[in-house]
Amino acid sequence: xxxxxxxxxxxxxxxxxxxxxxxxxxxxxxxxxxxxxxxxxxxxxxxxxxxxxxxxxxxxxxxxxxxxxxxxxxxxxxxxxxxxxxxxxxxxxxxxxxxxxxxxxxxxxxxxxxxxxxxxxxxxxxxxxxxxxxxxxxxxxxxxxxxxxxxxxxxxxxxxxxxxxxxxxxxxxxxxxxxxxxxxxxxxxxxxxxxxxxxxxxxxxxxxxxxxxxxxxxxxxxxxxxxxxxxxxxxxxxxxxxxxxxxxxxxxxxxxxxxxxxxxxxxxxxxxxxxxxxxxxxxxxxxxxxxxxxxxxxxxxxxxxxxxxxxxxxxxxxxxxxxxxxxxxxxxxxxxxxxxxxxxxxxxxxxxxxxxxxxxxxxxxxxxxxxxxxxxxxxxxxxxxxxx
Ligand SMILES: Cc1cc2nc3c(=O)[nH]c(=O)nc-3n(C[C@H](O)[C@H](O)[C@H](O)COP(=O)(O)OP(=O)(O)OC[C@H]3O[C@@H](n4cnc5c(N)ncnc54)[C@H](O)[C@@H]3O)c2cc1C
Numbered sequence: 001x002x003x004x005x006x007x008x009x010x011x012x013x014x015x016x017x018x019x020x021x022x023x024x025x026x027x028x029x030x031x032x033x034x035x036x037x038x039x040x041x042x043x044x045x046x047x048x049x050x051x052x053x054x055x056x057x058x059x060x061x062x063x064x065x066x067x068x069x070x071x072x073x074x075x076x077x078x079x080x081x082x083x084x085x086x087x088x089x090x091x092x093x094x095x096x097x098x099x100x101x102x103x104x105x106x107x108x109x110x111x112x113x114x115x116x117x118x119x120x121x122x123x124x125x126x127x128x129x130x131x132x133x134x135x136x137x138x139x140x141x142x143x144x145x146x147x148x149x150x151x152x153x154x155x156x157x158x159x160x161x162x163x164x165x166x167x168x169x170x171x172x173x174x175x176x177x178x179x180x181x182x183x184x185x186x187x188x189x190x191x192x193x194x195x196x197x198x199x200x201x202x203x204x205x206x207x208x209x210x211x212x213x214x215x216x217x218x219x220x221x222x223x224x225x226x227x228x229x230x231x232x233x234x235x236x237x238x239x240x241x242x243x244x245x246x247x248x249x250x251x252x253x254x255x256x257x258x259x260x261x262x263x264x265x266x267x268x269x270x271x272x273x274x275x276x277x278x279x280x281x282x283x284x285x286x287x288x289x290x291x292x293x294x295x296x297x298x299x300x301x302x303x304x305x306x307x308x309x310x311x312x313x314x315x316x317x318x319x320x321x322x323x324x325x326x327x328x329x330x331x332x333x334x335x336x337x338x339x340x341x342x343x344x345x346x347x348x349x350x351x352x353x354x355x356x357x358x359x360x361x362x363x364x365x366x367x368x369x370x371x372x373x374x375x376x377x378x379x380x381x382x383x384x385x386x387x388x
Contacts, residue, residue: 024045115138134191187251
Protein backbone atom coordinates (compact mmCIF):
# COMPACT_ATOMS: atom_id res chain seq x y z
CA UNK A 1 0.00 0.00 0.00
CA UNK A 2 1.41 3.39 -0.91
CA UNK A 3 -1.56 5.73 -0.53
CA UNK A 4 -4.73 5.44 1.52
CA UNK A 5 -6.63 8.33 -0.03
CA UNK A 6 -5.88 11.37 -2.14
CA UNK A 7 -3.09 13.31 -0.37
CA UNK A 8 -4.89 16.65 -0.51
CA UNK A 9 -8.19 15.21 0.71
CA UNK A 10 -6.75 13.40 3.76
CA UNK A 11 -8.35 14.93 6.88
CA UNK A 12 -5.95 13.28 9.34
CA UNK A 13 -8.92 11.69 11.13
CA UNK A 14 -6.75 8.67 12.21
CA UNK A 15 -9.30 5.97 11.20
CA UNK A 16 -6.64 4.27 9.02
CA UNK A 17 -3.89 4.27 11.66
CA UNK A 18 -6.38 3.12 14.31
CA UNK A 19 -7.65 0.11 12.30
CA UNK A 20 -4.19 -1.17 11.28
CA UNK A 21 -3.48 -4.30 13.35
CA UNK A 22 0.11 -4.43 12.13
CA UNK A 23 1.17 -1.02 13.37
CA UNK A 24 2.12 -0.12 9.80
CA UNK A 25 0.56 3.36 9.86
CA UNK A 26 1.89 6.14 12.05
CA UNK A 27 0.38 9.64 12.18
CA UNK A 28 3.29 11.99 11.45
CA UNK A 29 3.54 15.79 11.29
CA UNK A 30 3.89 17.14 7.73
CA UNK A 31 5.74 20.30 6.67
CA UNK A 32 2.68 22.46 7.43
CA UNK A 33 2.26 20.98 10.91
CA UNK A 34 -0.73 18.70 10.18
CA UNK A 35 -0.80 15.01 11.14
CA UNK A 36 -0.86 12.57 8.23
CA UNK A 37 -0.72 8.78 7.99
CA UNK A 38 2.66 7.43 6.92
CA UNK A 39 2.82 3.78 5.86
CA UNK A 40 5.75 1.55 6.79
CA UNK A 41 5.86 -0.77 3.78
CA UNK A 42 7.94 -3.32 5.73
CA UNK A 43 5.01 -3.83 8.12
CA UNK A 44 2.12 -3.40 5.66
CA UNK A 45 0.43 -6.67 4.58
CA UNK A 46 -1.78 -4.94 2.00
CA UNK A 47 -5.02 -6.04 3.72
CA UNK A 48 -6.80 -2.87 2.54
CA UNK A 49 -8.52 -2.16 5.86
CA UNK A 50 -7.10 1.37 5.97
CA UNK A 51 -8.64 2.22 2.61
CA UNK A 52 -11.93 0.64 3.64
CA UNK A 53 -12.41 2.73 6.79
CA UNK A 54 -11.17 6.00 5.31
CA UNK A 55 -14.18 8.38 5.26
CA UNK A 56 -12.83 10.02 2.10
CA UNK A 57 -13.00 6.80 0.09
CA UNK A 58 -16.57 5.85 1.05
CA UNK A 59 -19.83 7.64 0.41
CA UNK A 60 -20.63 10.25 3.02
CA UNK A 61 -23.34 8.21 4.73
CA UNK A 62 -24.66 11.21 6.66
CA UNK A 63 -28.38 11.75 7.13
CA UNK A 64 -30.33 14.81 6.00
CA UNK A 65 -31.16 17.37 8.71
CA UNK A 66 -34.78 16.84 9.71
CA UNK A 67 -35.40 19.56 12.31
CA UNK A 68 -33.73 22.81 13.35
CA UNK A 69 -34.05 25.18 16.27
CA UNK A 70 -32.28 28.43 17.12
CA UNK A 71 -31.42 28.31 20.80
CA UNK A 72 -29.39 29.51 23.76
CA UNK A 73 -28.90 28.13 27.24
CA UNK A 74 -30.94 29.66 30.09
CA UNK A 75 -27.86 29.25 32.29
CA UNK A 76 -26.00 32.54 31.96
CA UNK A 77 -22.65 31.13 33.06
CA UNK A 78 -22.88 28.36 30.43
CA UNK A 79 -23.86 30.87 27.75
CA UNK A 80 -20.95 33.21 28.54
CA UNK A 81 -18.30 30.48 28.65
CA UNK A 82 -19.39 28.73 25.42
CA UNK A 83 -18.74 29.80 21.82
CA UNK A 84 -22.29 30.33 20.71
CA UNK A 85 -25.46 29.34 22.59
CA UNK A 86 -23.98 26.90 25.13
CA UNK A 87 -26.06 24.08 23.71
CA UNK A 88 -23.22 21.53 23.77
CA UNK A 89 -23.08 21.76 27.57
CA UNK A 90 -26.87 21.44 27.84
CA UNK A 91 -26.80 18.32 25.64
CA UNK A 92 -24.06 16.76 27.78
CA UNK A 93 -25.99 17.42 31.00
CA UNK A 94 -29.18 15.87 29.60
CA UNK A 95 -27.42 12.92 28.00
CA UNK A 96 -25.67 11.72 31.17
CA UNK A 97 -28.63 12.47 33.47
CA UNK A 98 -30.01 8.97 34.15
CA UNK A 99 -26.81 7.03 33.49
CA UNK A 100 -24.66 5.50 36.23
CA UNK A 101 -21.57 5.46 34.04
CA UNK A 102 -20.74 7.29 30.83
CA UNK A 103 -17.89 8.91 28.91
CA UNK A 104 -17.84 12.28 27.15
CA UNK A 105 -15.13 12.85 24.52
CA UNK A 106 -14.26 16.27 23.13
CA UNK A 107 -11.44 18.71 22.38
CA UNK A 108 -9.57 20.28 25.29
CA UNK A 109 -6.66 22.74 25.42
CA UNK A 110 -4.05 21.17 27.70
CA UNK A 111 -0.56 22.66 28.18
CA UNK A 112 -0.79 24.57 24.92
CA UNK A 113 -1.95 21.58 22.85
CA UNK A 114 -5.49 20.92 21.59
CA UNK A 115 -6.33 17.24 21.86
CA UNK A 116 -9.30 14.96 22.40
CA UNK A 117 -9.77 13.45 25.82
CA UNK A 118 -12.54 11.50 27.55
CA UNK A 119 -14.07 12.36 30.93
CA UNK A 120 -16.45 10.24 33.00
CA UNK A 121 -17.87 12.97 35.21
CA UNK A 122 -20.01 15.83 33.88
CA UNK A 123 -18.20 18.19 36.29
CA UNK A 124 -15.02 17.68 34.23
CA UNK A 125 -16.73 18.40 30.89
CA UNK A 126 -16.14 22.15 31.29
CA UNK A 127 -12.77 21.62 29.51
CA UNK A 128 -14.68 21.06 26.26
CA UNK A 129 -16.46 24.41 26.38
CA UNK A 130 -15.60 26.86 23.65
CA UNK A 131 -14.26 26.45 20.10
CA UNK A 132 -10.51 25.84 19.88
CA UNK A 133 -9.45 26.99 16.44
CA UNK A 134 -6.76 24.32 15.91
CA UNK A 135 -6.93 20.79 14.53
CA UNK A 136 -7.41 18.60 17.58
CA UNK A 137 -5.17 15.55 18.01
CA UNK A 138 -7.34 12.38 18.14
CA UNK A 139 -4.53 9.82 18.11
CA UNK A 140 -5.47 6.66 20.10
CA UNK A 141 -8.98 7.96 20.81
CA UNK A 142 -10.96 5.81 18.31
CA UNK A 143 -9.74 2.41 19.66
CA UNK A 144 -10.33 3.66 23.21
CA UNK A 145 -13.93 4.55 22.34
CA UNK A 146 -14.46 1.23 20.55
CA UNK A 147 -13.36 -0.65 23.64
CA UNK A 148 -15.80 1.32 25.81
CA UNK A 149 -18.69 0.79 23.37
CA UNK A 150 -18.03 -2.95 23.17
CA UNK A 151 -18.03 -3.04 26.98
CA UNK A 152 -21.54 -1.52 26.94
CA UNK A 153 -20.49 1.95 28.14
CA UNK A 154 -22.42 5.00 26.92
CA UNK A 155 -20.19 7.35 24.94
CA UNK A 156 -20.86 10.89 23.70
CA UNK A 157 -18.29 11.95 21.10
CA UNK A 158 -18.01 15.47 19.80
CA UNK A 159 -15.70 16.67 17.06
CA UNK A 160 -15.34 18.09 13.58
CA UNK A 161 -17.55 16.52 10.88
CA UNK A 162 -14.54 14.61 9.49
CA UNK A 163 -13.61 13.28 12.93
CA UNK A 164 -17.18 12.05 13.49
CA UNK A 165 -17.24 10.44 10.01
CA UNK A 166 -13.81 8.87 10.69
CA UNK A 167 -14.93 7.44 14.02
CA UNK A 168 -18.10 5.97 12.52
CA UNK A 169 -16.22 4.39 9.59
CA UNK A 170 -13.54 3.03 11.94
CA UNK A 171 -16.24 1.41 14.13
CA UNK A 172 -17.72 -0.22 10.98
CA UNK A 173 -21.00 -1.03 12.77
CA UNK A 174 -23.55 1.24 14.46
CA UNK A 175 -23.72 1.32 18.25
CA UNK A 176 -26.91 2.33 20.10
CA UNK A 177 -24.74 3.45 23.03
CA UNK A 178 -22.85 6.03 20.92
CA UNK A 179 -24.10 9.62 20.54
CA UNK A 180 -22.28 11.95 18.14
CA UNK A 181 -22.28 15.74 18.05
CA UNK A 182 -20.55 17.51 15.17
CA UNK A 183 -20.55 21.17 14.17
CA UNK A 184 -20.58 23.25 11.04
CA UNK A 185 -16.88 23.67 10.37
CA UNK A 186 -14.99 26.45 8.64
CA UNK A 187 -11.80 24.34 8.60
CA UNK A 188 -9.03 23.44 11.03
CA UNK A 189 -5.79 25.45 11.45
CA UNK A 190 -2.31 23.97 11.74
CA UNK A 191 -1.26 22.95 15.28
CA UNK A 192 2.27 24.13 14.42
CA UNK A 193 1.06 27.67 13.72
CA UNK A 194 -0.80 27.67 17.03
CA UNK A 195 2.36 26.48 18.82
CA UNK A 196 4.40 29.23 17.14
CA UNK A 197 1.85 31.90 17.99
CA UNK A 198 1.92 30.92 21.67
CA UNK A 199 5.75 31.11 21.62
CA UNK A 200 5.56 34.50 19.92
CA UNK A 201 3.18 35.85 22.59
CA UNK A 202 5.24 34.36 25.43
CA UNK A 203 8.37 36.10 24.08
CA UNK A 204 6.54 39.36 23.63
CA UNK A 205 4.97 39.33 27.10
CA UNK A 206 8.06 37.76 28.73
CA UNK A 207 5.98 35.20 30.56
CA UNK A 208 4.37 31.81 30.12
CA UNK A 209 0.70 31.58 29.15
CA UNK A 210 -1.62 30.69 32.02
CA UNK A 211 -4.96 30.72 30.15
CA UNK A 212 -5.98 31.16 26.53
CA UNK A 213 -9.46 31.72 25.09
CA UNK A 214 -10.10 31.77 21.34
CA UNK A 215 -13.33 33.73 21.69
CA UNK A 216 -14.00 35.24 25.09
CA UNK A 217 -17.35 37.00 25.41
CA UNK A 218 -16.31 40.18 27.20
CA UNK A 219 -18.49 42.29 24.99
CA UNK A 220 -21.06 39.89 23.58
CA UNK A 221 -21.07 37.01 21.13
CA UNK A 222 -20.05 38.69 17.90
CA UNK A 223 -17.27 40.99 19.12
CA UNK A 224 -15.51 38.06 20.83
CA UNK A 225 -11.91 38.42 22.00
CA UNK A 226 -8.86 36.24 21.50
CA UNK A 227 -7.80 36.53 25.15
CA UNK A 228 -4.58 35.38 26.81
CA UNK A 229 -3.59 35.58 30.48
CA UNK A 230 0.11 35.29 31.36
CA UNK A 231 1.74 34.04 34.54
CA UNK A 232 3.09 37.56 35.20
CA UNK A 233 -0.59 38.70 35.28
CA UNK A 234 -0.34 40.61 31.99
CA UNK A 235 -3.19 40.15 29.50
CA UNK A 236 -3.28 40.19 25.70
CA UNK A 237 -6.67 40.66 24.06
CA UNK A 238 -7.75 41.40 20.52
CA UNK A 239 -10.89 40.88 18.48
CA UNK A 240 -11.36 37.34 17.27
CA UNK A 241 -13.56 37.68 14.25
CA UNK A 242 -13.00 41.21 12.99
CA UNK A 243 -9.51 40.26 11.70
CA UNK A 244 -7.49 42.13 14.32
CA UNK A 245 -5.63 39.27 16.00
CA UNK A 246 -2.89 37.80 13.72
CA UNK A 247 -3.64 34.16 14.57
CA UNK A 248 -7.37 34.55 13.99
CA UNK A 249 -6.75 36.53 10.79
CA UNK A 250 -4.62 33.69 9.42
CA UNK A 251 -7.54 31.41 10.23
CA UNK A 252 -10.53 33.42 9.05
CA UNK A 253 -8.70 34.54 5.88
CA UNK A 254 -7.98 30.86 5.17
CA UNK A 255 -4.16 30.85 5.33
CA UNK A 256 -3.58 28.34 8.14
CA UNK A 257 -6.28 25.79 7.27
CA UNK A 258 -5.64 22.14 6.36
CA UNK A 259 -5.61 21.48 2.58
CA UNK A 260 -8.46 18.92 2.91
CA UNK A 261 -10.77 21.67 4.21
CA UNK A 262 -10.79 23.29 0.77
CA UNK A 263 -12.19 20.08 -0.72
CA UNK A 264 -14.17 19.03 2.35
CA UNK A 265 -16.72 16.22 1.82
CA UNK A 266 -18.75 17.22 4.87
CA UNK A 267 -19.89 20.77 4.12
CA UNK A 268 -23.45 19.65 3.46
CA UNK A 269 -26.81 19.31 5.15
CA UNK A 270 -26.30 15.52 5.25
CA UNK A 271 -24.70 15.06 8.65
CA UNK A 272 -22.87 12.29 10.47
CA UNK A 273 -23.65 13.70 13.91
CA UNK A 274 -26.93 12.86 15.64
CA UNK A 275 -26.94 16.58 16.39
CA UNK A 276 -25.05 19.30 14.52
CA UNK A 277 -24.30 22.63 16.21
CA UNK A 278 -23.33 25.94 14.70
CA UNK A 279 -23.36 29.63 15.41
CA UNK A 280 -26.77 31.02 14.48
CA UNK A 281 -25.26 33.55 12.04
CA UNK A 282 -28.14 35.41 10.41
CA UNK A 283 -30.46 35.35 13.41
CA UNK A 284 -29.90 39.10 13.83
CA UNK A 285 -31.47 39.63 10.39
CA UNK A 286 -34.09 36.88 10.36
CA UNK A 287 -35.22 37.19 14.00
CA UNK A 288 -33.96 40.51 15.40
CA UNK A 289 -36.41 40.17 18.29
CA UNK A 290 -34.43 37.17 19.66
CA UNK A 291 -31.89 38.13 22.32
CA UNK A 292 -28.71 36.88 20.65
CA UNK A 293 -26.38 39.39 22.39
CA UNK A 294 -24.46 36.78 24.38
CA UNK A 295 -24.76 33.98 21.83
CA UNK A 296 -27.16 31.82 19.84
CA UNK A 297 -26.69 28.39 18.31
CA UNK A 298 -28.36 26.65 15.44
CA UNK A 299 -29.20 23.10 16.57
CA UNK A 300 -29.84 20.59 13.80
CA UNK A 301 -31.08 17.02 14.34
CA UNK A 302 -30.53 14.25 11.81
CA UNK A 303 -31.59 11.14 13.76
CA UNK A 304 -34.25 10.03 16.27
CA UNK A 305 -31.56 9.92 18.94
CA UNK A 306 -30.67 13.54 18.18
CA UNK A 307 -34.29 14.74 18.19
CA UNK A 308 -34.95 12.90 21.48
CA UNK A 309 -32.01 14.51 23.26
CA UNK A 310 -32.77 17.99 21.94
CA UNK A 311 -36.43 17.62 23.04
CA UNK A 312 -35.20 16.75 26.53
CA UNK A 313 -33.30 20.05 26.97
CA UNK A 314 -36.14 22.33 25.90
CA UNK A 315 -36.98 23.38 29.49
CA UNK A 316 -33.40 24.60 29.95
CA UNK A 317 -33.07 26.67 26.79
CA UNK A 318 -34.69 29.63 25.10
CA UNK A 319 -35.52 28.57 21.51
CA UNK A 320 -37.71 28.77 18.45
CA UNK A 321 -38.16 26.39 15.53
CA UNK A 322 -36.88 27.38 12.10
CA UNK A 323 -35.70 25.95 8.80
CA UNK A 324 -32.00 25.37 8.11
CA UNK A 325 -32.44 26.53 4.50
CA UNK A 326 -33.01 30.11 5.64
CA UNK A 327 -29.56 30.18 7.30
CA UNK A 328 -27.46 28.63 4.49
CA UNK A 329 -26.49 32.01 3.05
CA UNK A 330 -25.19 33.14 6.45
CA UNK A 331 -23.35 29.90 7.23
CA UNK A 332 -21.82 28.84 3.89
CA UNK A 333 -19.98 25.80 5.29
CA UNK A 334 -23.30 23.98 5.39
CA UNK A 335 -23.21 24.08 1.60
CA UNK A 336 -19.61 24.35 0.36
CA UNK A 337 -16.00 24.35 1.57
CA UNK A 338 -13.91 27.48 2.13
CA UNK A 339 -11.72 28.85 -0.68
CA UNK A 340 -8.03 29.48 -0.02
CA UNK A 341 -6.15 32.65 -0.97
CA UNK A 342 -3.76 32.22 -3.91
CA UNK A 343 -0.73 32.95 -1.68
CA UNK A 344 -1.92 30.59 1.09
CA UNK A 345 0.97 28.11 0.73
CA UNK A 346 3.68 30.81 0.85
CA UNK A 347 2.15 32.55 3.88
CA UNK A 348 1.63 29.28 5.76
CA UNK A 349 5.25 28.29 5.09
CA UNK A 350 6.35 31.53 6.75
CA UNK A 351 3.98 31.04 9.71
CA UNK A 352 5.39 27.55 10.26
CA UNK A 353 9.04 28.60 9.93
CA UNK A 354 9.16 32.05 11.46
CA UNK A 355 6.98 32.90 14.39
CA UNK A 356 7.21 36.69 13.97
CA UNK A 357 3.51 37.19 13.49
CA UNK A 358 3.41 40.97 13.20
CA UNK A 359 5.94 40.96 10.33
CA UNK A 360 3.88 38.22 8.75
CA UNK A 361 0.78 40.34 9.18
CA UNK A 362 2.33 42.96 6.90
CA UNK A 363 3.63 40.53 4.28
CA UNK A 364 0.72 40.00 1.93
CA UNK A 365 -2.08 38.74 4.15
CA UNK A 366 -5.39 39.89 2.76
CA UNK A 367 -7.71 41.14 5.43
CA UNK A 368 -10.74 43.36 5.55
CA UNK A 369 -9.88 47.08 5.23
CA UNK A 370 -9.61 49.00 8.48
CA UNK A 371 -12.82 51.01 7.98
CA UNK A 372 -14.85 47.83 7.40
CA UNK A 373 -13.43 46.21 10.52
CA UNK A 374 -14.12 49.38 12.50
CA UNK A 375 -17.65 49.65 11.11
CA UNK A 376 -18.30 46.02 11.93
CA UNK A 377 -17.09 46.53 15.52
CA UNK A 378 -19.30 49.61 15.99
CA UNK A 379 -22.33 47.88 14.44
CA UNK A 380 -22.09 44.84 16.73
CA UNK A 381 -21.30 46.96 19.75
CA UNK A 382 -24.49 48.96 19.18
CA UNK A 383 -26.49 45.76 18.58
CA UNK A 384 -25.09 44.36 21.84
CA UNK A 385 -25.84 47.51 23.86
CA UNK A 386 -29.42 47.67 22.47
CA UNK A 387 -30.06 44.10 23.64
CA UNK A 388 -28.72 44.80 27.15
C1 LIG B 1 -12.49 24.63 14.19
C2 LIG B 1 -13.92 25.11 14.32
C3 LIG B 1 -14.57 25.68 13.23
C4 LIG B 1 -15.89 26.10 13.32
N1 LIG B 1 -16.50 26.67 12.22
C5 LIG B 1 -17.78 27.09 12.31
C6 LIG B 1 -18.45 27.69 11.18
O1 LIG B 1 -17.89 27.84 10.09
N2 LIG B 1 -19.75 28.07 11.33
C7 LIG B 1 -20.40 27.91 12.53
O2 LIG B 1 -21.55 28.31 12.61
N3 LIG B 1 -19.82 27.33 13.58
C8 LIG B 1 -18.52 26.92 13.52
N4 LIG B 1 -17.93 26.32 14.61
C9 LIG B 1 -18.75 25.88 15.73
C10 LIG B 1 -19.21 26.94 16.73
O3 LIG B 1 -18.24 27.95 16.91
C11 LIG B 1 -19.57 26.34 18.10
O4 LIG B 1 -18.61 25.48 18.58
C12 LIG B 1 -20.80 25.52 18.04
O5 LIG B 1 -21.77 26.35 17.55
C13 LIG B 1 -21.16 24.95 19.43
O6 LIG B 1 -21.22 25.98 20.34
P1 LIG B 1 -21.81 25.81 21.81
O7 LIG B 1 -21.90 27.18 22.39
O8 LIG B 1 -23.04 24.98 21.82
O9 LIG B 1 -20.76 24.93 22.59
P2 LIG B 1 -19.23 25.13 22.86
O10 LIG B 1 -19.02 24.88 24.30
O11 LIG B 1 -18.71 26.37 22.34
O12 LIG B 1 -18.67 23.93 21.96
C14 LIG B 1 -17.63 23.18 22.32
C15 LIG B 1 -17.65 21.91 21.51
O13 LIG B 1 -16.82 22.05 20.38
C16 LIG B 1 -15.84 21.01 20.40
N5 LIG B 1 -14.60 21.55 19.88
C17 LIG B 1 -14.01 22.71 20.23
N6 LIG B 1 -12.87 22.87 19.54
C18 LIG B 1 -12.72 21.77 18.77
C19 LIG B 1 -11.71 21.33 17.85
N7 LIG B 1 -10.64 22.06 17.59
N8 LIG B 1 -11.88 20.15 17.26
C20 LIG B 1 -12.95 19.37 17.52
N9 LIG B 1 -13.95 19.74 18.38
C21 LIG B 1 -13.83 20.93 18.98
C22 LIG B 1 -15.72 20.62 21.88
O14 LIG B 1 -15.29 19.30 22.01
C23 LIG B 1 -17.14 20.77 22.33
O15 LIG B 1 -17.88 19.66 21.97
C24 LIG B 1 -16.59 25.93 14.54
C25 LIG B 1 -15.94 25.36 15.65
C26 LIG B 1 -14.61 24.95 15.55
C27 LIG B 1 -13.93 24.31 16.75
